Ligand SMILES: Cc1ncc(C[n+]2csc(CCOP(=O)(O)OP(=O)(O)O)c2C)c(N)n1
């Protein structure tokens with residue numbers, strides 16, 4: 002099964018009902034599957050902090066939210082994470098393409114990659130790093146963990162995991 | 167009329183509706199004038215009131231009114247195309263356009279200068295955009311509540327603030343009682 006199918010199945014198994022996305026080349030396949038799925042509402046957002054607002058609203062409306070984004074978005078979401086998602090205790094799995102890791106062809110992507118884990122750590126956000134394809138087997142449990150704990154949780158998926166960029 | 171005058175005229179209409187209120191004085195004034203479990207007060211996160219409101223409206227069928235500010239919509243201008251392209255029958259965005267960053271001391275915003283947020287909303291593809299004078303806001307909200315369509319209302323009012331206490335409610339309490347109202 003492709004990693005995109007593993008991610009989709011994990012979301013469906015966890016009854017994710019609302020997903021917002023901002024694309025990354027690595028995320029194209031999974032975004033296409035989300036768009037086609039009847040199991041969840043998909044709302045593309047223009048910026049990731051906007052997406053976190055949408056997710057907070059959807060959660061209060063009774064749907065389990067998730068955001069799919071690139072790690073370069075961590076900077077623009079710090080305030081939304083601290084003052085909305087964490088302050089009001091809203092569960093939010095963040096499925097993040099981890100650009101700028103080994104195998105990255107675009108040098109500029111490395112500049113946010115070197116800050117990604119430090120920022121997530123500073124925010125005390127539980128963070129999981131997928132490097133091998135099998136790492137995704139843990140995704141259903143990670144999603145469940147986010148909803149149980151009512152916290153944002155980050156899943157960083159690097160170039161090796163996607164088998165290319 | 168200033169923002170708090172406009173809010174007063176709305177209370178009979180929106181007291182029992184799901185309302186998301188913007189950071190700063192809009193939330194504090196609503197809390198002072200008519201605290202309800204159906205109010206979701208934003209205590210921070212400038213810009214995201216409309217996004218929270220839209221996510222909530224898309225997730226469930228009850229009507230949702232997001233009361234936003236001109237400065238906050240300018241900060242999250244990307245929200246207008248998202249609203250325009252995801253029109254649902256139960257969402258109202260009410261922008262209290264006092265032409266200023268009222269909560270921080272009435273500094274003029276670009277909406278108080280050359281930029282028309284109603285025109286921006288229309289250009290983004292919002293089909294039902296109403297710009298009205300402050301005193302006509304209640305009528306516009308009443309019409310929007312009766313209609314089954316996404317409506318963006320831009321209420322042009324004067325800049326100015328009343329003295330209000332900060333909200334001391336715990337954020338998790340605000341969320342929990344709001345969610346109970348949504349589900350109830
Ligand atoms: C990211 C960020 N920048 C600045 C502020 C400070 N701030 C709080 S409220 C506000 C003004 C909001 O203006 P508007 O949305 O027009 O609402 P009004 O108070 O005029 O009703 C500002 C600048 C903030 N809270 N967050």
Ligand SMILES: [Mg+2]
Nearest residue numbers: 235236266268
């Ligand atoms: Mg204003």
